Amino acid sequence: MLRNPELRKLLLIAAPVCAVFTAVCLVLDTTAGILTGVLSVLLLSLYLLDVRRRYRTMARLAEDIDAVLHGRRDVSFAQYTEGEVSLLRSQLRKMTVRLSEQADQLRKEKVQLAESMADISHQMRTPLTAVNLLLASLSDPDAPEEARKKDLHALRRQVQRMDWLVNSLLKLAKLDAGTVRFRRERVSLRDLIARASEPLQIIMEVKGQRLVVQASGSADCDLAWTSEALGNILKNCTEHMGEGTITVTAEENAVAACLRVRDEGGGIDPEDLPHLFERYYKGRNASQESVGIGLALSRSILAAQNGTVSAANVPGGAEFTLKLYKGTV
Numbered sequence: 115m116l117r118n119p120e121l122r123k124l125l126l127i128a129a130p131v132c133a134v135f136t137a138v139c140l141v142l143d144t145t146a147g148i149l150t151g152v153l154s155v156l157l158l159s160l161y162l163l164d165v166r167r168r169y170r171t172m173a174r175l176a177e178d179i180d181a182v183l184h185g186r187r188d189v190s191f192a193q194y195t196e197g198e199v200s201l202l203r204s205q206l207r208k209m210t211v212r213l214s215e216q217a218d219q220l221r222k223e224k225v226q227l228a229e230s231m232a233d234i235s236h237q238m239r240t241p242l243t244a245v246n247l248l249l250a251s252l253s254d255p256d257a258p259e260e261a262r263k264k265d266l267h268a269l270r271r272q273v274q275r276m277d278w279l280v281n282s283l284l285k286l287a288k289l290d291a292g293t294v295r296f297r298r299e300r301v302s303l304r305d306l307i308a309r310a311s312e313p314l315q316i317i318m319e320v321k322g323q324r325l326v327v328q329a330s331g332s333a334d335c336d337l338a339w340t341s342e343a344l345g346n347i348l349k350n351c352t353e354h355m356g357e358g359t360i361t362v363t364a365e366e367n368a369v370a371a372c373l374r375v376r377d378e379g380g381g382i383d384p385e386d387l388p389h390l391f392e393r394y395y396k397g398r399n400a401s402q403e404s405v406g407i408g409l410a411l412s413r414s415i416l417a418a419q420n421g422t423v424s425a426a427n428v429p430g431g432a433e434f435t436l437k438l439y440k441g442t443v
Contacts, residue, residue, distance in 0.1 A: 125158075129158070132154035132158065135150055136151040136154060139151075179206070241272045241273075241276045241279070244268070244272045245272050245273070245276075248268055248272065249269070279407070282407045282408070285342075289415065290414075294339070294418065296335075296336040296419055298335065299336070299337065300333075301332055301334075301335055301337045301340070303329040303331050303364040303365075303371060303373065304327065304329040306333065306341055306344065306364075306373075307327050307344065307373070309337065310340075310342075310344035310345040310348060311327075311345070311362075313345065314348055317352055318360075321352065322358075323355070323356075323357060323360060325348075325360050325362065326360070326362070327361075328361070328362070328364070329362070329364035329365070329373075330366070331366025332371065333371030335371075335438050336419065339415050339418075340415065340419065342412075342415060343411070343416050344412070346409060347408075347409065347412055347423070348360065350409060351375060354377065354380075354432075355379030355380070355431070358378035358379070358431075360377050360378075361374075361375075361377075362374070362376075368440075369440060369441075370438055370439040370440060371438045372436070372437050374433055374435050375433065375434040376431060379431050379432060380431060381428070381430075381431055382397065382427055383397060387425060387426070387427075390425050391410055391412070392406075392410060393406065393410040394407065394410070409423075416436060419438060420438070421438040421439060422436070422439075423437075
C-alpha cells in the first residue's frame with residue numbers, strides 16, 4: 115500500500131500539516147492541542163484503513179480477472195457493488211462474456227481445423243495410392259506397350275485430380291481467412307458464361323453434350339472468381355449426365371443478376387439437396403473421384419460477393435440458381 119507514490123505524497127503533506135496545527139493549538143490551549151492531535155491521528159488512521167480496504171478489494175478484483183483470463187467461467191463480479199470499483203463491474207461482466215465467447219469460438223475453430231485436416235488427408239490419400247500403384251506398374255519392364263500407355267493416361271488423370279484438389283483447398287482456405295480481394299467490375303453475363311464453360315468444351319464434346327446459352331445483361335462481380343464458381347456448377351452437371359443438353363439462362367433485373375443452369379441428368383436425390391453445398395459432402399450418385407469441394411467452393415465465392423446459390427429438381431434433371439445481388443440482402 116505504501117508503495118503507492120500518491121499515497122506517500124499525501125502522507126508527507128498531511129503529517130506536517132497536522133503536526134503544525136497541533137503545535138499551534140498546544141501553544142494556545144493545551145486541551146485543544148491534545149484534542150487536535152488525537153483527532154488528526156484518528157482521521158489519518160481511518161483514511162489509511164479505508165485505503166487498505168480498497169487495496170484489498172482491488173487485489174481480489176485482480177485475482178478474479180486473472181482467473182477469467184486463465185479460463186475460469188464461474189467468476190462473479192456481483193460482490194463489487196461499492197465505491198469506484200462498482201463503476202467497472204458492468205464492463206468486467208461484458209469482458210467475461212466476450213472472453214467466454216472467444217474461447218468457445220477458438221475451440222470450435224480448432225475442432226473444425228482438425229476435421230478439415232483429416233478430410234484433406236483422406237481426400238489426398240486416394241489419388242496418392244493410385245499414383246503409387248500406377249508407378250509400380252510402369253516400372254515393370256515386361257509390361258506391354260498398350261498397358262503402359264493406359265497407365266500413363268491414368269497417372270496423368272490422377273496428377274490432374276490432385277492438382278485441382280490442392281488448388282481448390284487453397285482457394286477455400288483463402289476465402290475462409292478473408293484474404294481474397296474481389297474486384298467488383300461490370301461483367302457481361304454472356305462473357306461470364308463463356309469463360310466459365312471454356313475449360314469444359316472438350317469434355318462436353320467427348321460425352322456428346324451440348325451447351326445452350328440464353329443471356330442478356332450484366333453483373334457487378336469479380337470475373338475470374340465468379341467464373342470459377344459457375345464453372346464448378348457446370349462441371350458438376352457434365353459429370354452427372356450422359357448425352358444431353360445443358361441450358362444456361364441469365365438475365366439482369368433491378369435487384370440482382372440471375373443465372374440458371376439446367377441439366378438433363380435425372381435430378382438430385384431429395385436427401386442430398388439440403389447438404390449439396392456442404393464441404394466434403396458426397397451425394398449418393400457421386401462418382402468415385404468426387405471429393406465434395408466444387409459446389410462448396412462455388413457457394414463460398416458467391417457468398418463473399420453478396421450472392422447466393424441453390425439447387426432444385428426439375429422435370430428430367432436438376433437446376434442451379436445463382437444470384438448476384440446489387441445491394442445487401
